[in-house]
Amino acid sequence: MWDYTDKVREHFLNPRNVGEVANPDGIGEVGSIACGDALKLTFRLGEDKKIAEAKFQTFGCASAIASSSALTEMIIGKTLEEAEKISNEDIAAFLGGLPKEKIHCSVMGQEALEKAIAHYRGEPDKVLEGEIVCHCFNVTDVEIIRAVKEKGISTIEDMTGYLKAGGGCGHCHEEIMNLISKSRGIAIMTPKKPASGLTNLQKIRKIEETLESEIKPALIRDGGNIELVDVDGNRVLVRLQGACATCSRSRITLKDHVEARLRTLVAHDLVVEEA
């Protein structure tokens, strides 16, 4: 049972401004179903250049819905210059606080607002800076380092609560811990040997074998196929073909089927990615 404040509960049960603004000036979409939460924020400016109307659509838990509702209330009546100063802490504070595991819900609100304002101003989408560290939630090293420096985050749990990084398979925990240590000026652990105990050559051969015997037959049955492109450390690069290449659920196929199977049969730290 999460310890939600009365205000979170109230905004969850009676959310304000649900829906989509007709002919919006700004649109900001963040998150995805695979990530477990997503928010679409739309707003319209009045003649006074203040936000006259703002609405949200949210897929997510109670605190995601409450954070979205709070965000719309906070920005209505503000100029964009005022609105863009709203931080995730402000959203959480407006709700009387959020459980630390749920801080990412307020971060999602802030990101959607940032995107919606950028959209209004015609600014290009921000390109992902840095290298992806957490492949489950697409979080980069730059974001992680920023969270350490700006928010003082020092543990993996808090990083997961804030950015979701490390909240999935857990294989990036060591790398996140190293980034935290590095950013805080602490000596880094040396990377361990691959957990599978296989040599690279053995590993590649086993991956090939497993793809051939265990994975391809099922995909071919569904009109698709898969090709091994490269193996780089624990990253397995593949190309989906046939029906799989155009299927909107291919990421799920990759993670839930191909990766799960390879982890069971080859090595538990493998990460499958599309080449």
Place this chain on the structure above:
Amino acid sequence: MTPIYLDNNATTKVAPEVMEAMLPYFTELYGNPSSMHTFGGQVAKNLKKAREGVASILGAASGDEILFTSCGTESNATAVHAAIRAFPQKKHLITSTVEHPAIKTLFERLGKEGFRITAIPVDSRGRLDMDLLEKSLDADTALVSIMWANNETGTLFPVETIGRLCRQKGILFHTDAVQAVGKIPMQLKDMPVDLLSLSGHKLHAPKGVGALYIKKGTPFTPYLVGGHQEHGRRAGTENVASIIGLGQACELAISKMKEENTRVKALRDRLEGELLRRIPKCFVNGDLDNRLPNTCSISFEYIEGEAILLMMNQYGICASSGSACTSGSLEPSHVLRAMGVPHTAAHGTIRFSLSIYNTDAEIDAVIHHLPPIVARLREMSPFWTET
């Protein structure tokens, strides 16, 4: 508000008969069953009766095959420990991808400690890949541990067949039957099951007591040492009152077994059928032909489970969710993921689990309240379209 309690796979209410049987052991019958005097000794006699009650619900050959523990998790750990000790030269263990964390995490740890672990996958209905299981058994395999019934979907695994395969190769077979005991009939004396775990609080006994069935002749090394209790198989003064409660709960479950598989099952089927009829884009998870009579795992697409739970909570309806947001992890349940339930639905999965204490009126209340909750959350969801 009186809760509408539909979360019996999480824990159950202590039955009034169980409570009554336990009470004297907190007051006048506080003796230590290991004592020489009659005052303590009489307690030992009643423990023996409780042991027979547990043996009886399992269809075990004798009460001597029952070891009392503190919980299902301890029973699992004890069983795995015994198997590893029995075959110190064997370094291969087999389990499934959908086990309860009590087994899953233990096996992950053993994997890091040098054991080779094979986790047998399941298909989209949660059915075990029996071909791969059979192929995976080898001369190096010490133990196969596969649950009897899955806690999230209620799917039953073919333990009889698995046990037979293991027996042919001289491999020990353990089953985590925490969700199955008391819900479906069992005849262990005729079955090739070497070790079986159960937990009291899943069948109307209190929390803090469990049992491990050890078929006669199975090699065994105690997990907890330092006392002669439980015939030297588990040290530590017995949790007397709870053990008495577990014995009583087993007798009660035997008398209610028919009701569980008729009336309770009918309630579950009605709940499921009505929800499927009234709510678009939802489906039931698990092997519909081989399932516990009390469990329903149902996925509502495009919405998130924690939000559904908290809205049902307003009406006192208690259930649980396979969603990430309820657990503190961010990934939806490993069971649903292993079954390949798409993310669009896995996050919006609710588990209802019934007991003999549920009524028609309670099911009516869920059927009444849930469809508007789903509709409301879908209206808020950016992914939902009516088409």
